[in-house]
Amino acid sequence: MSDGSPLKSAALLEQMKLHLSSDAGKDLAKKIGLIYQFNIAPQKIGVDEEIFVVDLKKGEVSKGAYEGKPDATFSFKDSDFIAVATGKMNPQMAFIRGAMKIKGSLSAAQKFTPDIFPKPSKL
Amino acid sequence: MSFLGGAECSTAGNPLSQFTKHVQDDKSLQRDRLVGRSNGGMSEGFRGASRGEANPEPNQMSALPPQLAMEQMRREFESHHIAPQRNGSPSWAGEFDPGMGDRAMMEAAFQAPKSNGFDPAEFRSYSQRTNSLNTRSASPMEAATTSMGAYRQPMAMRYGGMLGGNTMGMGMYGGGYGGQSMVQQEPVQSSGKGKERMVELDERDWEAQFAELDSKAAEEGEVDEEAFAQDGGGIGQHRQKIKAETTALAGSSDMLNQSWRDHNADYANWGGFDGDGLNSHLRDPELGDYMFEDDNIFSQVKNPFEEGVRIMDAGGNLSLASLAFEAAVQKDPQHVEAWTRLGAAQAQNEKESPAIRALEQAIKLDPTNLDALMGLAVSYTNEGYDSTAYRTLERWLSTKYPSLAPNDGLGTDPHATELGFTERHILHQRVIDLFIAAAQLSPDPATMDPDVQVGLGVLFYGAEEYDKAVDCFSAALASSESGSTNSAASAMGSNQRPLLWNRLGATLANSGRSEEAIEAYERALELNPNFVRARYNLGVSCINIGCYAEAAQHLLGALAMHAVVEREGKQKARELMGDGAAAEAAADQQIENIMRQNQSTNLYDTLRRVFSQMNRKDLAEKVVSGLDVDIFRDEFDFIKP
Numbered sequence: 137m138s139d140g141s142p143l144k145s146a147a148l149l150e151q152m153k154l155h156l157s158s159d160a161g162k163d164l165a166k167k168i169g170l171i172y173q174f175n176i177a178p179q180k181i182g183v184d185e186e187i188f189v190v191d192l193k194k195g196e197v198s199k200g201a202y203e204g205k206p207d208a209t210f211s212f213k214d215s216d217f218i219a220v221a222t223g224k225m226n227p228q229m230a231f232i233r234g235a236m237k238i239k240g241s242l243s244a245a246q247k248f249t250p251d252i253f254p255k256p257s258k259l
Numbered sequence: 260m261s262f263l264g265g266a267e268c269s270t271a272g273n274p275l276s277q278f279t280k281h282v283q284d285d286k287s288l289q290r291d292r293l294v295g296r297s298n299g300g301m302s303e304g305f306r307g308a309s310r311g312e313a314n315p316e317p318n319q320m321s322a323l324p325p326q327l328a329m330e331q332m333r334r335e336f337e338s339h340h341i342a343p344q345r346n347g348s349p350s351w352a353g354e355f356d357p358g359m360g361d362r363a364m365m366e367a368a369f370q371a372p373k374s375n376g377f378d379p380a381e382f383r384s385y386s387q388r389t390n391s392l393n394t395r396s397a398s399p400m401e402a403a404t405t406s407m408g409a410y411r412q413p414m415a416m417r418y419g420g421m422l423g424g425n426t427m428g429m430g431m432y433g434g435g436y437g438g439q440s441m442v443q444q445e446p447v448q449s450s451g452k453g454k455e456r457m458v459e460l461d462e463r464d465w466e467a468q469f470a471e472l473d474s475k476a477a478e479e480g481e482v483d484e485e486a487f488a489q490d491g492g493g494i495g496q497h498r499q500k501i502k503a504e505t506t507a508l509a510g511s512s513d514m515l516n517q518s519w520r521d522h523n524a525d526y527a528n529w530g531g532f533d534g535d536g537l538n539s540h541l542r543d544p545e546l547g548d549y550m551f552e553d554d555n556i557f558s559q560v561k562n563p564f565e566e567g568v569r570i571m572d573a574g575g576n577l578s579l580a581s582l583a584f585e586a587a588v589q590k591d592p593q594h595v596e597a598w599t600r601l602g603a604a605q606a607q608n609e610k611e612s613p614a615i616r617a618l619e620q621a622i623k624l625d626p627t628n629l630d631a632l633m634g635l636a637v638s639y640t641n642e643g644y645d646s647t648a649y650r651t652l653e654r655w656l657s658t659k660y661p662s663l664a665p666n667d668g669l670g671t672d673p674h675a676t677e678l679g680f681t682e683r684h685i686l687h688q689r690v691i692d693l694f695i696a697a698a699q700l701s702p703d704p705a706t707m708d709p710d711v712q713v714g715l716g717v718l719f720y721g722a723e724e725y726d727k728a729v730d731c732f733s734a735a736l737a738s739s740e741s742g743s744t745n746s747a748a749s750a751m752g753s754n755q756r757p758l759l760w761n762r763l764g765a766t767l768a769n770s771g772r773s774e775e776a777i778e779a780y781e782r783a784l785e786l787n788p789n790f791v792r793a794r795y796n797l798g799v800s801c802i803n804i805g806c807y808a809e810a811a812q813h814l815l816g817a818l819a820m821h822a823v824v825e826r827e828g829k830q831k832a833r834e835l836m837g838d839g840a841a842a843e844a845a846a847d848q849q850i851e852n853i854m855r856q857n858q859s860t861n862l863y864d865t866l867r868r869v870f871s872q873m874n875r876k877d878l879a880e881k882v883v884s885g886l887d888v889d890i891f892r893d894e895f896d897f898i899k900p
Contacts, residue, residue: 257800
């Protein structure tokens with residue numbers, strides 16, 4: 137909520153930004169080297185979406201649609217995105233259940249795993 | 260398949276086998292898209308797939324030019340209206356079972372249709388070739404992948420070979436069904452070409468064909484993306500249907516779950532996400548009642564509660580302490596303190612769900628138990644149930660400082676209603692204000708209430724205001740270290756410091772200060788080496804700074820702590836049950852059972868992730884539920900509890 141977004145995902149992506157500047161994050165950018173766009177809706181996919189771009193080429197996270205063509209675009213509901221990114225839901229399962237929609241290259245989409253997100257620590 | 264084998268060979272009209280085919284069809288499509296193509300040299304595929312596709316060489320699925328497949332499948336959906344009903348046929352599980360003889364299955368599948376001149380011998384040689392092409396190492400997934408191949412066969416069968424020519428496997432069908440399918444379905448150019456050629460090919464050319472298809476698939480990568488995007492609509496529709504069916508499938512999902520689990524421990528939680536469970540992040544968690552270990556070695560102890568307290572105070576093994584408290588609450592379900600401590604022990608033991616269940620039970624019995632409320636708020640925060648955490652904290656405050664917050668309205672019932680975003684924000688702000696007011700009651704560090712600081716820290720943490728949260732936890736630490744009497748008043752007073760260090764560490768870690776976090780965790784572990792959660796967090800921070808080997812050490816150490824029940828438990832059980840071989844055997848059996856329940860999937864998942872980031876798929880595969888951590892001692896040096 138630090139940037140005023142009501143989405144929990146926004147906070148997670150904020151953390152992602154920090155993560156990408158770490159050593160592990162840089163490895164990640166090297167390893168994957170793709171650009172993902174995430175359209176995240178508070179309640180229902182396609183409604184009031186906020187758009188984030190995780191650029192694993194440059195190692196950046198930004199808000200707003202990507203200028204150009206991202207390698208893959210994912211649409212999520214906020215809570216489903218959190219579930220996938222924190223490893224509580226398998227992306228494959230999310231896709232099958234319609235909790236995740238994909239546009240773009242399937243092979244790029246398949247490199248999207250919860251492992252690219254920093255693991256949250258627990259109080 | 261084996262279950263229905265006879266029926267399938269005898270007639271295509273067997274209704275049960277038709278059912279099976281429906282079931283198989285749909286899922287194959289999903290698998291095709293998600294699993295089949297995931298092995299383009301990319302080891303970081305979808306989690307489920309990644310293990311299966313760990314071997315870099317192409318399998319028959321990947322040779323399938325997906326553009327064609329998509330196009331055809333879409334058509335197929337339009338022309339064949341797939342009956343939406345499903346049954347819970349046991350063959351589901353059977354199909355996934357890696358132990359199933361896939362060769363036999365494939366042959367059965369081939370022999371089933373009567374109207375073609377297919378030669379089983381030829382097929383056998385083909386499948387041998389396929390096997391030799393896939394020079395896989397002997398891994399459990401090998402069987403799984405191949406059986407998946409087999410699993411696809413019935414689908415092609417039903418579709419009358421419409422997929423023929425796209426892959427080797429399908430190509431065989433093209434040969435078998437040639438006439439029929441080509442008339443029926445005038446497939447996209449290269450598919451037809453492929454199919455005709457397939458028929459002519461002799462065995463030696465298969466490999467060449469394979470390679471060609473591969474390169475074709477690579478060339479078509481770009482186009483394929485477009486096609487995929489365009490096809491999104493049709494597929495989407497179908498997926499909707501599948502989704503509906505999934506619900507209908509609930510009856511058989513247990514079996515399905517079982518077979519998933521065999522392949523992939525990641526799926527173990529699948530059942531938990533049924534239906535609306537997915538939306539739980541904004542709602543209240545509904546975890547249900549506490550699940551006890553089946554056999555509890557402490558059930559014979561006279562006063563298990565005291566035993567548990569003793570273990571906790573001595574910084575002993577948390578799994579043992581949990582068992583002791585479990586025995587205590589089983590003896591006396593009204594024992595609030597035992598429930599609370601059970602929750603605390605489970606949380607520290609990195610077992611969040613049991614912790615929440617136990618604490619909720621404590622609150623049910625005594626809605627004003629401060630320790631339980633605070634513990635619950637922390638656990639809710641960890642699990643992302645923010646609004647519930649805020650309300651729990653509000654309740655804590657109104658109980659401890661009734662003058663500040665009259666106990667009414669939302670505060671009385673943390674499970675009131677689901678909150679919208681704005682309401683959540685308002686609630687959050689209100690609770691923060693209350694806590695700040697409480698903190699201002701005694702601003703002097705010597706007399707301040709560290710628990711207020713902890714609550715405030717949790718609140719700021721939940722709002723990602725980590726700097727403020729760090730200040731709060733530091734203040735609470737300073738207060739408890741200065742020997743403040745207030746913290747001693749807390750039931751968990753003496754155990755408070757490692758907890759606080761860990762909370763400080765977690766806050767630092769989540770704000771990207773992993774190095775400082777590691778120091779904090781180490782302080783926590785100095786005070787209590789058995790603090791599994793701190794060890795887990797330490798592992799997580801090591802991952803985040805890219806020190807995977809260290810991360811593995813810590814995570815294995817944490818798992819070793821869990822495994823301690825096995826060793827100490829056996830001894831304990833022997834003490835309790837008297838001597839003799841019979842008692843020993845019984846104890847072993849009990850321990851077995853204990854190990855099965857209340858495991859921390861989180862630890863396993865994280866460890867697996869570490870290994871895969873180390874590019875050690877071989878190790879990742881060994882991380883399965885109930886593993887013996889000692890098998891990793893050769894490579895990693897970790898704590899011996």
